[in-house]
Amino acid sequence: MAGLDEGERELWDAWKRSTEGVRARINAEVAGETGLSEADVSVLTHVHDGGGGALRQHELAVAMGWHRSRLSHHLSRMQERGLVTRESVAGGVELRTTTMGRAALLRARPVHAAAVRRHLVDAVPARDRDRLLTLLRLLAD
Amino acid sequence: MAGLDEGERELWDAWKRSTEGVRARINAEVAGETGLSEADVSVLTHVHDGGGGALRQHELAVAMGWHRSRLSHHLSRMQERGLVTRESVAGGVELRTTTMGRAALLRARPVHAAAVRRHLVDAVPARDRDRLLTLLRLLAD
DNA sequence: ACCTAGCCGTTGACACGTCAACGAGGCCGT
DNA sequence: ACGGCCTCGTTGACGTGTCAACGGCTAGGT
Secondary structure, three states: OOOOHHHHHHHHHHHHHHHHHHHHHHHHHHHHOOOOOOHHHHHHHHHHHHHHHHHOOOOOOOHOOHHHHHHHHHHHHHHHOOOEEEEEEEEEEEEEEOOHHHHHHHHHHHHHHHHHHHHOOOHOOOHHHHHHHHHHHHHHH | OOOHHHHHHHHHHHHHHHHHHHHHHHHHHHHHHHHHOOOHHHHHHHHHOHHHHHHHHHHHHHHOOOOOHHHHHHHHHHHHHHHOEEEEEEOEEEEEEEEHHHHHHHHHHHHHHHHHHHHHHOOOHHHHHHHHHHHHHHHOO
């Protein structure tokens, strides 16, 4: 078959628009008010909340579903800005947040939560949330 | 409130994983087999199928929900590769596909359709598709 | 005619993501 | 000890996305 039929095209279109839109809106809101990207917040949260203050880079990559090189690049930028430290230990690299990183995270958390609520959670009717969650998990594989 | 509660976090997590995953899988499949990105296919489809062969850049930006500069950058790269032409006319720029662009699109269409089906459409149970479409349109605003 | 305002598109700087190549260690079989 | 292999991480090149600043053009008001 050559192309998508009408129903398939509609779903694909709505998928692209909503995923791009939600991502862009949340990112713009968080970045504008805190100077951290959504990815920064996610990384800081994992490193800070997990592993008793330290976290292996590999663990973080798995937890976030990121490729090694993506995480490496991102951590380099965050390290440059003084948000995290990297210390190489036996069999890996151990991550810690800096004082500055923790301060930034504390400032960012409420902004991030508000943005996620406004642009995702509250935009979905309460009685559809479970079903949506199930479908999203299916799609995540 | 400081952070997201459990249910909110789950939804946000599943949203991020599924949107990133689906996008990445479809893109990798299309790019690997055709040399075009998903965005390339989308642009070529709009320009080729719409407007009788020519399309104003602004129209395309609106149709795709893209910002001007994003489209401008992307079209520069596509023009560089010989996929489209730009001709400035009164009050805008008119886009056309090149012979090469049309050939690439014809090759890519079935691959793109198959990827979208495999990674999105067919991964959603048939009886949930309408509800998902409705929710996605809500989120797209 | 002039000025202002708005729309359309481009550009440059920079953040982000992906891929493929590389390198450092650890581990295992011989 | 050696060689091969795997895992973990880095790097460079390149494509992509965003933001802010700019230039050209058009339309309206005076």
